[in-house]
Amino acid sequence: MHLQNIMDEIEKTDPEVYERLDTRRNAMQQFATLGGRIALAALPFALGGMFKRAYGQSTSTILNVLNYALTLEYLEAEFYTTGAASGIVPAGTPAVAAINTIRDHENEHVAFLKSTISSLGGMPVSKPTFDFTAKGTFSNVFTNYDTFLAVAQTFEDTGVRAYKGRAAELLGNSVVLSAALRIHSVEARHASHIRQMRSARGAIVKPWITGNDTGGIGSAVQANYNGEELTIQAGVNIAQFVSINAASESFDEPLTASQVQALVSPFIV
Amino acid sequence: MNHMKTNLPDTGNTGDVLPANHLGRRKFLSYLGMVGGGAAVLAACRKDKNNNGAPPGSIDLGSGDIGVLNYAYALEQLEAAFYTQVISTPYSGISSAEQSLLTDIRDHEIAHREFYKAVLGAKAIPSLQVNFSSINFSSRDNVLATAKAFEDLGVSAYNGAGQLLTNADYLLLAGKIVSVEARHAAYLRDLISNGSFADNTAVDANGLDLINKPIDVLNTAKTYLQSTLYGGNLPVK
Numbered sequence: 001m002h003l004q005n006i007m008d009e010i011e012k013t014d015p016e017v018y019e020r021l022d023t024r025r026n027a028m029q030q031f032a033t034l035g036g037r038i039a040l041a042a043l044p045f046a047l048g049g050m051f052k053r054a055y056g057q058s059t060s061t062i063l064n065v066l067n068y069a070l071t072l073e074y075l076e077a078e079f080y081t082t083g084a085a086s087g088i089v090p091a092g093t094p095a096v097a098a099i100n101t102i103r104d105h106e107n108e109h110v111a112f113l114k115s116t117i118s119s120l121g122g123m124p125v126s127k128p129t130f131d132f133t134a135k136g137t138f139s140n141v142f143t144n145y146d147t148f149l150a151v152a153q154t155f156e157d158t159g160v161r162a163y164k165g166r167a168a169e170l171l172g173n174s175v176v177l178s179a180a181l182r183i184h185s186v187e188a189r190h191a192s193h194i195r196q197m198r199s200a201r202g203a204i205v206k207p208w209i210t211g212n213d214t215g216g217i218g219s220a221v222q223a224n225y226n227g228e229e230l231t232i233q234a235g236v237n238i239a240q241f242v243s244i245n246a247a248s249e250s251f252d253e254p255l256t257a258s259q260v261q262a263l264v265s266p267f268i269v
Numbered sequence: 270m271n272h273m274k275t276n277l278p279d280t281g282n283t284g285d286v287l288p289a290n291h292l293g294r295r296k297f298l299s300y301l302g303m304v305g306g307g308a309a310v311l312a313a314c315r316k317d318k319n320n321n322g323a324p325p326g327s328i329d330l331g332s333g334d335i336g337v338l339n340y341a342y343a344l345e346q347l348e349a350a351f352y353t354q355v356i357s358t359p360y361s362g363i364s365s366a367e368q369s370l371l372t373d374i375r376d377h378e379i380a381h382r383e384f385y386k387a388v389l390g391a392k393a394i395p396s397l398q399v400n401f402s403s404i405n406f407s408s409r410d411n412v413l414a415t416a417k418a419f420e421d422l423g424v425s426a427y428n429g430a431g432q433l434l435t436n437a438d439y440l441l442l443a444g445k446i447v448s449v450e451a452r453h454a455a456y457l458r459d460l461i462s463n464g465s466f467a468d469n470t471a472v473d474a475n476g477l478d479l480i481n482k483p484i485d486v487l488n489t490a491k492t493y494l495q496s497t498l499y500g501g502n503l504p505v506k
Binding site for chain 2 (some may be wrong): 085094095097098101102103105106107110111112144160162163167168171174177178179181182183184185186187188189190191193196205207208223233236238241242243246247249250251253254
């Protein structure tokens with residue numbers, strides 16, 4: 001076993017290995033100290049422990065989920081910040097305060113996630129450059145109030161699904177899991193309110209999601225709602241207790257990271 | 270143990286010399302001060318009898334993930350019973366939109382309740398007896414305030430319970446439900462005061478929603494329950 005070769009191989013795969021292990025020099029010193037202190041047979045276990053600290057399932061997975069969440073919160077925060085400043089929200093109506101409330105929450109989520117990532121020793125991802133027209137699909141997003149609300153609804157409902165889809169990866173860290181759940185339910189409150197705002201403007205939509213219905217937004221966001229129509233949960237047919245519609249409404253469904261990435265990518269330049 | 274089922278003095282059973290049989294169960298308990306005001310002594314006895322610390326007459330939610338699911342099941346039972354009453358005796362001045370969406374919420378809570386009952390199977394706690402004597406179901410203000418309190422409580426309970434689970438599938442299922450409760454909470458808050466869906470009584474300065482431990486949630490819920498729940502065996506973090 002040649003430690004130098006092992007480190008070289010790891011370096012090819014992960015150029016940041018020395019940041020994780022402190023520095024290359026310190027890493028090699030750690031190896032030397034380990035080798036001097038313990039029996040050769042035990043060395044692999046000691047190395048395992050050292051790498052677990054650097055790449056431990058818990059911390060690296062958690063940072064990955066938090067940076068994923070941060071990217072989505074950047075999207076929402078900039079969307080509402082831009083929207084609130086654009087004048088598209090009718091002045092003198094309760095909508096102004098509602099949109100400002102949501103804008104503030106999304107910006108708070110960004111700040112909170114960045115500080116949580118840093119406190120765990122991670123590096124917050126930087127904010128992407130966004131295109132809220134989704135490459136032209138919603139070209140009037142900041143000039144047509146209904147389009148603005150349609151995109152808002154889609155972001156909120158999708159955000160709820162995105163957090164849900166990755167909560168299980170946080171099971172090892174109670175503090176982070178609880179915080180993520182608390183953001184998740186705030187997004188659901190937002191979704192409920194935006195849907196009510198759309199309903200008040202004539203859209204056929206309820207505060208909750210029925211089947212995979214987009215609430216009249218249409219095919220551009222159908223993929224954001226597909227899968228919500230599920231009525232069997234953990235093998236239990238919910239439609240035996242209540243209507244099919246209520247059965248689908250009563251459970252919100254998760255999305256995987258790759259599904260969310262595909263849905264969000266049109267909004268990222 | 271057949272003889273323990275009767276309160277009548279047992280004079281015929283000469284094979285048993287325990288005082289309980291000579292005096293009859295009722296008299297025996299009375300002798301020990303256990304009838305009526307002596308419930309605490311009985312509780313202590315039961316505790317010693319490997320009853321997991323649950324007071325007599327209480328329903329033990331259990332431990333581990335099953336305990337957490339029973340905790341959720343209890344809350345869903347409470348919510349379902351509440352909305353069932355709301356819909357069967359609508360408050361004065363209820364609008365058709367309110368009637369329709371409150372019926373949706375009732376159905377969602379029934380779906381949640383029945384889901385937990387099915388998943389828990391033999392490990393499910395029994396059906397709870399509710400006590401809604403403090404609620405004026407004919408008053409819109411009172412019904413909506415209670416509904417909002419229940420929904421916020423439910424959100425805070427789920428947010429606090431997630432970390433108590435060890436099974437990822439259960440966590441996901443709880444997550445599927447809590448966001449629906451949050452949608453309800455926002456709707457009810459907006460019915461009471463438009464724009465209060467996520468105000469600073471629900472969301473803190475970091476943009477985080479309510480969170481509560483089971484002990485606090487159960488303490489609030491007991492106002493509305495005839496049954497007594499015992500959460501002392503639930504996981505703690």
